[in-house]
Amino acid sequence: MEQKLRQVLDKRIKSAQQLKQFRQTLIDGKGEKRITVSVCGGTACLALGAREIVAAFTEEIEKHELQVKVEFKETGCQGFCARGPAVLVGPQKIFYQKVKPEDVPEIINETVLKGNIIKRLLYTDPATNQEITYESDVPFYKKQTRLIMGTNSEIDPTNIEQYIALGGYSALSKALFQLNPEKIVDEITRSGLRGRGGGGFPTGRKWQSCRAAEGDIKYVICNGDEGDPGSYQDGSILGGNPHSVIEGMIIGAFAIGSHEGYIYVRNEYPLAVKHARIAIEQAMDYGLLGDNILGSGFNFKVTINKGGGAFVCGESSALIASLEGKVGEPKAKYVHMAEKGLWDRPSLLNNVKTWANVPQIINKGSAWFS
Template structure:
C-alpha cells in the first residue's frame, strides 16, 4: 500500500508510477468473480488459476486479476485475456491449465469462445460480441480492468483524478454547474436533475449537511447497483466525495442492502483504503476539505430504497416513508439538509468532472443524457448487466444486445422499472428508452430492471405477481397503499382463478387512480403501474380470464388442463419419469402415455420436457 497522498501532484505521480508497473506488457487474465458468476462456479476457477500460477511459478510471466461483474452473466464464469481482448466463457476448473498454457503461447482456445446461437460463428474479442458491441460502457467498462479490492488498480486507470481536479481547481459552485450542464438525472428512477438537487442542498439552511449513497436496490431481478458497487466501489466513493465537497457536507452514508454481502465487503475495504491514502478523512489531498463516510446495512425492507424511509432507517427508526412536502434536500437526515443519490448517479460524477459536461451530454438524447445500466433478465438469450446510451430503442436492447427470445419463442412484453414499473407490449418495441418516454408509456425507468417475457407468460398473472410483492413490501403506514394493494391483489387473484367478475376492471382502475392520488409515497403511487399497463396493453387477456374463464398463455392453474395428443406421443416415457405426482402412466413402447387428470398438479414439467409437442394445454 502506498503512503498517504498529500496533494493532487502526489496523486498524479502515484498514478504514473502505478500505470507503468512492470506488470504492464505481461499477458493478463481477468476472471469475473462477481455475484452472478459465483453460482456458476467462478470461485473454484479463481482458486485453480491461483494454484496453477503458484505451482508453475508464473508470477513473472503473467498477470492474474480477479474482478467484479463483466456483465455477460448468462455466459459465466468469464475471463478476458489481454492483449487481444479474448473472451472466454463458461470456464471450468479443468480449463484453467490450458488457458494459462495457451495465453503464454499467445494462442486461443476455440471451444471456450462465444458462438452465435444462430450461425454458430465464433467471436474472439469481447468488443466484437453482439452483447458488448451495442453497449456504451462508460461506467461498467472499468469493471473488467480492475480488482475491486485494490485501490492501486483504480488509481492506475486514472481513479481519483476527478477528485483531485475538483478539489484543486474547481469551486463547489463550478462543480454544481458542470453537473447541471451535463444534464445528469437521478439514476434511482426519479430522474430529477442531479445538479439542481445538489444546488438546492448546498443553498439550504443548516451547518450540518449529509450526502447519502442509496444502495438499497430491492427490485426483483435488478442487480445493476450491486454489480457496480461490488465491481468498482471506488468510482462510487469518488463521486460521493466530489458531491460532498460541492454541497458542503462533511459526513456521508452508504446505505447498502443487507442481502449484498459482497458489495458491503468491497465498499468497506474501499473506504478503509481511501482513508489510509488520505482520500477520505481530514484535509483530503491537502485541500483543507474534511469528509468521512459510514456504511449502514439495510434491514431487508424494499421500501427503504425510498429516500425518506432510508433516512428514517439510518436514524435507527422504522423504515417508513414520510411526506415530502418539505424536501429532504432542505430537511432530511436528522432534519438536516441531505442529498441522496443512487449508486449509479454517484459513479457518473468522476466521469463528468474528468471529461466535461459537453462530453457527457453528447451521449444519449437531449433531456436524457449519458448512459443507463439495466439488469436484462427473463426470457432473453443474453441475460446480464447492460449499459446503453440513453434513448436507444427497446428493440436494440432485447434483440441486438439481448440476442432475442429464448428457444425461438415469441416476444410478448418487457417489464421495466421494477415491481411498480409497467409492462410494455410488442407494438412499443421501438420505444426510446429514456425517463420521459417510459413514463409516458405507463412504465418507468426505476433503478433499471428489465424483465423480458414471451408467449408463455400470462400478463394477468404477472400483474398479480408484482402486486403480491408490493403487498408484502408496502410499509403499511398509509391506508391507500396497505389496504388498496391488498384489494387489488385479491381481485387479480380471483381473476386468475376464474372468479373474475364484470366490473372488476373498472374497480381495479378506480383503485389505481386512488392509489396514485392519495398514497403517502411513491411505492403506493406507482404500485398500480403493472395493473394499469397490463389492462391497457393486454386487455384481451383479462377479458379471456373474466368472460371465457380461460388463460390464453396456459399459466393460471385453475383455468387450464393438460392432456396428451395421442397421435403425437411416441410413448418415450420422458414425461412419465419427470412427473412429480405420478399422474402419467407408461402404456408400453410406441403406445401413447395416459394422463390421470385427478392426479395432475399442472406443474408443466411434462409440457416442457416433451420434444414431440404431444402435451397440450387448454
C-alpha cells in the first residue's frame, strides 16, 4: 500500500516545466521503436474480431522478439468501420483492411520485417478498381481534415503517456500559466466554435454567461448521451481519445471558476465508459486532475455518470434531472443552464466533441480555428 502510494505520488507532474520535460523523455524513450502497428479497437472492429487479432500480434511479436523494435497498440475507433478490422503499419501508415488472425504472421514477416506490402489485404477503390496502399490515399480519409479523430490511430486510449507524447495537456498548461480566464473565454468566443451536439449554440457566449453568473459553486458537464442513429462521434471520441475531452473540460472549468465536473455517457457505450474512467484515474495519478493541477493551485475533479438508456436525456434539462437522480424529463428552460442548471447552480454543459475542440483552439489560437 505504502509503495503504491509512493508510486502515485512520484507520478504527479508539479509544473508546466515538468510536463514539458516528461513529454520529452517520453519521445526520447521511444528510441528504436520506429515501426508502429496499430489495430483498431473501436466497437465495430472489436465486434468483427479485433481482439483475436490483437492476441495474434502480441504472440507473433513475442515470438520474433520484436518488443524493442515495434510499438504495438490497440487504439480507439479509426473511422473506416465498414472495412474492419483495420490494421495500420507505421510510420508510413500502410492500411490493411478486413484482417483475419491468420494474416498476422504474414504481416509481421513481410511488412514489419521486410517492408513488403501484402496486396491481398489492401483496400481497392470501388470507383477506379485501384489498390490503395496508404491510409491517407483512401478516398474515405483523403477528403477529410480530421482534427479530432485524426490522432485516434496513434493513441492507446488507456495510456495517458501516449496522449502526452503527442502534445497532450500542453493546452492546459498554456491556459493555466499563460492565459487567464477572461482570455480563454475570449479566445473561444473569437474562434466561433459552436455546439457540436447539433444545437450549434455559440460556445463562447455560453462560457461567457456562465462565467458572469453569480454563485461560488459552478459545474462543468460533458454531454455524451448521443442517440442519433448512425452518429457515434461521442462514443468514438470518449472511447478513442478520452483525454482530449478531459483536457477541454479542465480548461472550461478554469475559465468559469468551477471545481467539479460530470461526464454523462450512454450506458450502451461500455467502451467509452471504461476508457473515460481509466483516463480520469490516470489524469488524477499524474496530477492533471484533482487538487493543485500542475502546481497552479487550481482544483478540479470529474465524475462519470452512466445514462439509464433514455433517448431524451441527451437534452440538457433532462440530462441534468437525471444527474440529480430524478426522472430524466425535459423542463421548460426559462432561465439558461449557464445561470441555473445542476442543483440550481450555474452549469456549463457542452457536447463531447465541443470539449475535444477546446485544447486545439487554445493551442493554435482562435484565428487558426475560425
